[in-house]
Amino acid sequence: DTAVSQTPKYLVTQMGNDKSIKCEQNLGHDTMYWYKQDSKKFLKIMFSYNNKELIINETVPNRFSPKSPDKAHLNLHINSLELGDSAVYFCASSQVPQGRETQYFGPGTRLLVL
Amino acid sequence: AQSVAQPEDQVNVAEGNPLTVKCTYSVSGNPYLFWYVQYPNRGLQFLLKYITGDNLVKGSYGFEAEFNKSQTSFHLKKPSALVSDSALYFCAVRDKSSSNTGKLIFGQGTTLQVKP
Numbered sequence: 001d002t003a004v005s006q007t008p009k010y011l012v013t014q015m016g017n018d019k020s021i022k023c024e025q026n027l028g029h030d031t032m033y034w035y036k037q038d039s040k041k042f043l044k045i046m047f048s049y050n051n052k053e054l055i056i057n058e059t060v061p062n063r064f065s066p067k068s069p070d071k072a073h074l075n076l077h078i079n080s081l082e083l084g085d086s087a088v089y090f091c092a093s094s095q096v097p098q099g100r101e102t103q104y105f106g107p108g109t110r111l112l113v114l
Numbered sequence: 115a116q117s118v119a120q121p122e123d124q125v126n127v128a129e130g131n132p133l134t135v136k137c138t139y140s141v142s143g144n145p146y147l148f149w150y151v152q153y154p155n156r157g158l159q160f161l162l163k164y165i166t167g168d169n170l171v172k173g174s175y176g177f178e179a180e181f182n183k184s185q186t187s188f189h190l191k192k193p194s195a196l197v198s199d200s201a202l203y204f205c206a207v208r209d210k211s212s213s214n215t216g217k218l219i220f221g222q223g224t225t226l227q228v229k230p
Contacts, residue, residue, distance in 0.1 A: 004157075031216055041202060043158075043220040056215045090157060094216055100146055100165040100208075103218060105158040 004106035012112045021076045021109045023091030032074035037088040081113045116141045120221035135190040137205030146208035147188040153201045195228045
């Protein structure tokens with residue numbers, strides 16, 4: 001009964017490949033997020049969707065494209081992977097985007113680009 | 115611009131002793147502040163948050179945090195540390211400059227090491 005789940009947990013791939021990471025939440029939340037944690041453990045938001053509508057789109061290369069087929073899912077597709085994309089990617093969700101709502105995080109996807 | 119600072123990269127404490135992990139913030143208006151913990155190779159777990167009201171907020175696993183508006187701080191505390199508390203701790207503030215987006219701005223993280 002995991003609240004926020006991500007697949008795969010680990011992803012090792014070659015430069016130039018295209019890969020996708022999937023996220024699902026069973027909390028009934030309206031809002032989902034993607035965060036990137038770099039090698040120094042610094043966390044930064046990438047995207048956010050509220051009711052399948054994109055509401056946050058930080059300065060992220062166009063190679064990254066989120067897709068939300070429904071409120072419970074937010075997938076991240078990455079084209080033409082580069083070495084610098086190696087990081088841990090976390091999905092999160094919250095009831096609504098505003099104010100006091102707590103964001104709940106998934107276990108992370110560890111991406112290594114060789 | 116909204117920001118959060120965790121001035122210590124690492125905090126070392128002996129088991130049974132009190133612990134403090136520091137966090138200071140810079141926001142316009144009233145802040146919404148959060149603490150998360152990340153165990154090795156795991157996701158972030160929510161510990162506690164300050165929205166309004168009592169300055170002392172109690173959270174999971176015996177942790178608490180004190181909101182101090184004059185010092186713009188939100189330090190995480192626990193009266194008696196456990197070895198199992200060893201982890202990476204993140205302070206975060208809700209970004210109010212982007213209305214209704216829920217964007218969280220994280221501090222750089224503090225590694226807590228509790229030794230037996």
